[in-house]
Amino acid sequence: MSAPRPWNLVAELTWRCPLRCPYCSNPTRFDLGKDELDAAAWARAFSEARALGAVHLGLTGGEPTLRRDLAEIVRAGAEADLHVHLVTAGVPLSADGLAELARAGLGSVQLSVQDAEAAASDRIAGAPVFAKKLAFAAAVRELGLPLTLNVVLHRHNLARVGALVALARELGARRLELANVQYHGWALRNRASLLPTREQLREAAAVLERERARAPGLELVFVLADYFAERPKPCMGGWGRKTAVVSPDGHVLPCHGAAELPLEFWSLRERSLRACWEDAPGMNAYRGESWMREPCRSCPERARDFGGCRCQAFALVGDAAATDPACSLAPRHAELAAARDAESAPAGDAFEWRSFR
Amino acid sequence: MTREAFEARLRGILAERYHDRHPFNLRMHAGSLEPEEIRCWVRNRYYYQTRIPIKDGIILAKSEDPAFRRQWIRRIRDHDGEADREGGLELWLRLAEAVGLDASEVASLRDVLPGVRRACDAYVRFVTSRDLLESVASSLTELAAGGLMAERIACFERHYPWVKTDGLRYFESRTRQAPRDAAEGLLYVLDHAVGDEEQERCAAALTRKCEILWQLLDGVEWGGRPLRLAAGARLRDDAEGPLVVLAERAVQLNETGRTILALVDGERSPCAVAAALRARHPEPPEVERETYAFLEEMERLGVVEAAR
Numbered sequence: 001m002s003a004p005r006p007w008n009l010v011a012e013l014t015w016r017c018p019l020r021c022p023y024c025s026n027p028t029r030f031d032l033g034k035d036e037l038d039a040a041a042w043a044r045a046f047s048e049a050r051a052l053g054a055v056h057l058g059l060t061g062g063e064p065t066l067r068r069d070l071a072e073i074v075r076a077g078a079e080a081d082l083h084v085h086l087v088t089a090g091v092p093l094s095a096d097g098l099a100e101l102a103r104a105g106l107g108s109v110q111l112s113v114q115d116a117e118a119a120a121s122d123r124i125a126g127a128p129v130f131a132k133k134l135a136f137a138a139a140v141r142e143l144g145l146p147l148t149l150n151v152v153l154h155r156h157n158l159a160r161v162g163a164l165v166a167l168a169r170e171l172g173a174r175r176l177e178l179a180n181v182q183y184h185g186w187a188l189r190n191r192a193s194l195l196p197t198r199e200q201l202r203e204a205a206a207v208l209e210r211e212r213a214r215a216p217g218l219e220l221v222f223v224l225a226d227y228f229a230e231r232p233k234p235c236m237g238g239w240g241r242k243t244a245v246v247s248p249d250g251h252v253l254p255c256h257g258a259a260e261l262p263l264e265f266w267s268l269r270e271r272s273l274r275a276c277w278e279d280a281p282g283m284n285a286y287r288g289e290s291w292m293r294e295p296c297r298s299c300p301e302r303a304r305d306f307g308g309c310r311c312q313a314f315a316l317v318g319d320a321a322a323t324d325p326a327c328s329l330a331p332r333h334a335e336l337a338a339a340r341d342a343e344s345a346p347a348g349d350a351f352e353w354r355s356f357r
Numbered sequence: 358m359t360r361e362a363f364e365a366r367l368r369g370i371l372a373e374r375y376h377d378r379h380p381f382n383l384r385m386h387a388g389s390l391e392p393e394e395i396r397c398w399v400r401n402r403y404y405y406q407t408r409i410p411i412k413d414g415i416i417l418a419k420s421e422d423p424a425f426r427r428q429w430i431r432r433i434r435d436h437d438g439e440a441d442r443e444g445g446l447e448l449w450l451r452l453a454e455a456v457g458l459d460a461s462e463v464a465s466l467r468d469v470l471p472g473v474r475r476a477c478d479a480y481v482r483f484v485t486s487r488d489l490l491e492s493v494a495s496s497l498t499e500l501a502a503g504g505l506m507a508e509r510i511a512c513f514e515r516h517y518p519w520v521k522t523d524g525l526r527y528f529e530s531r532t533r534q535a536p537r538d539a540a541e542g543l544l545y546v547l548d549h550a551v552g553d554e555e556q557e558r559c560a561a562a563l564t565r566k567c568e569i570l571w572q573l574l575d576g577v578e579w580g581g582r583p584l585r586l587a588a589g590a591r592l593r594d595d596a597e598g599p600l601v602v603l604a605e606r607a608v609q610l611n612e613t614g615r616t617i618l619a620l621v622d623g624e625r626s627p628c629a630v631a632a633a634l635r636a637r638h639p640e641p642p643e644v645e646r647e648t649y650a651f652l653e654e655m656e657r658l659g660v661v662e663a664a665r
Contacts, residue, residue: 055602083602108604146604
């Protein structure tokens with residue numbers, strides 16, 4: 001296996017967000033992220049990341065465009081010779097604000113929508129923002145920036161993947177990511193209101209198969225729901241292997257969810273990015289394969305899926321070193337399957353909405 | 358469906374889907390193709406020519422009827438000739454020379470574009486996997502070929518006078534052969550597709566064949582379209598080797614990949630890139646094939662895009 005290298009630095013600039021999506025992947029413990037790094041600290045992190053081999057910088061959150069110093073942060077990323085990618089809900093940034101980011105060196109944009117039409121999208125977002133999102137997409141294309149449209153899929157919108165592909169074409173997106181909910185953070189709390197049926201997933205996959213055949217110019221990415229798969233996802237391409245996620249308060253993590261694990265991660269406030277990435281006990285906890293137990297340890301697929309998701313193992317089994325229960329070979333898979341079968345439904349919800357705005 | 362209605366349905370499919378309506382063919386007949394585009398088409402279409410006697414051999418082997426085989430085997434003779442340096446394949450190589458290509462290089466098939474190869478191979482696979490009736494139905498694009506050939510001769514004489522008229526003998530031969538072949542094929546299909554289900558399968562086979570011919574020209578167009586590095590993509594030197602960085606993706610290249618991408622400048626087409634590499638490396642037979650495969654993959658990954 002190649003040596004760990006943070007090809008991609010994911011900077012969670014803030015966990016504040018004007019939206020309230022009930023499947024947000026942010027931790028449910030927002031107290032962890034209130035004390036946000038300033039632009040100068042981010043700039044130091046970006047040049048350190050470049051020295052460690054990063055080529056991509058993802059600016060995300062929460063909603064990164066809530067940061068008033070975002071243009072300064074974008075400029076610092078571009079000056080560090082990183083491809084700067086903005087992951088946004090498209091609000092509250094104006095077209096002028098976006099143009100300023102483009103001048104500062106922004107390379108590409110990922111915009112989220114929650115559904116293919118206004119009422120349903122706004123309902124999940126918890127705010128009347130769909131029309132603003134469409135205007136934002138137009139502004140991205142006018143600036144000539146590559147646009148990715150991202151939609152989280154669940155029982156309430158799976159029936160509209162065809163309309164979502166049409167929307168992506170209409171907006172001039174180069175890539176459409178249709179990602180089934182991963183049940184972490186808020187999504188795990190709302191699992192019983194989100195889990196689709198197997199039939200819904202099968203129909204959506206069939207629609208996408210047809211669309212893919214006639215979609216030159218639009219890259220279609222369909223991220224399967226691991227609850228319905230036989231094997232776990234190669235989460236983050238391996239723990240601490242390719243991506244460094246930095247939380248709003250400067251903690252360097254292997255993924256968005258790891259802040260909630262009982263591990264010691266280090267912060268950019270106290271140490272260099274290199275030290276946080278290479279030496280923090282938490283970063284090394286699940287690198288490589290020596291931490292694995294059976295059935296992973298002798299599994300021929302361990303080099304492909306890296307043992308799956310540690311956060312899912314912790315959330316469902318209470319032990320981050322356990323085999324990801326999404327794997328059908330996992331000792332505790334039956335519990336996940338039972339929860340899936342009990343909670344999967346084509347409709348109905350009782351959401352606990354994301355808070356922390 | 359009555360015999361007449363069925364024939365009208367088949368002709369309707371051709372009126373709607375035959376490749377005479379493909380943008381590349383329209384440009385050819387409007388006289389707006391550059392000599393390099395004509396050469397690209399001639400070189401690539403030769404691969405299709407080489408598949409014809411092979412698929413006709415497959416069709417032949419499906420029949421239990423000596424009379425049918427006696428008739429159909431003439432198509433193979435037409436293409437392969439009765440002796441060396443005769444027949445339709447040979448005439449196509451004369452066309453290749455007339456447009457300024459090296460016949461032996463065209464015959465080597467080493468510079469066939471991948472989309473063209475896929476389309477032609479799909480035709481052979483189709484005929485292999487279907488029954489005799491559908492296979493014969495798929496050949497009925499010939500109903501439209503005779504007219505197209507006559508038009509093409511006039512178009513070449515008028516718009517591309519630099520092509521020696523001797524090279525047009527293939528088209529002349531087809532103006533005679535195609536209507537005869539098509540009439541025989543049509544008669545067979547009308548006689549044997551008597552039920553709705555069989556007629557439906559024949560219509561679908563002809564539609565599929567129209568798609569294949571269309572895809573062949575798509576493949577030719579791809580070869581001639583200038584490419585550029587995609588907006589926002591940057592080629593950089595990395596400790597682990599050359600690397601292209603673009604939105605949501607980084608693609609590691611080997612030295613060959615870097616050499617090929619360095620030739621992608623917004624002016625060169627895939628064919629021009631391959632030709633530039635061929636000029637540097639006259640020997641290895643796989644230069645074109647590897648260049649095209651690499652550029653297709655880079656286009657799929659969003660690293661390169663059409664420049665206009």
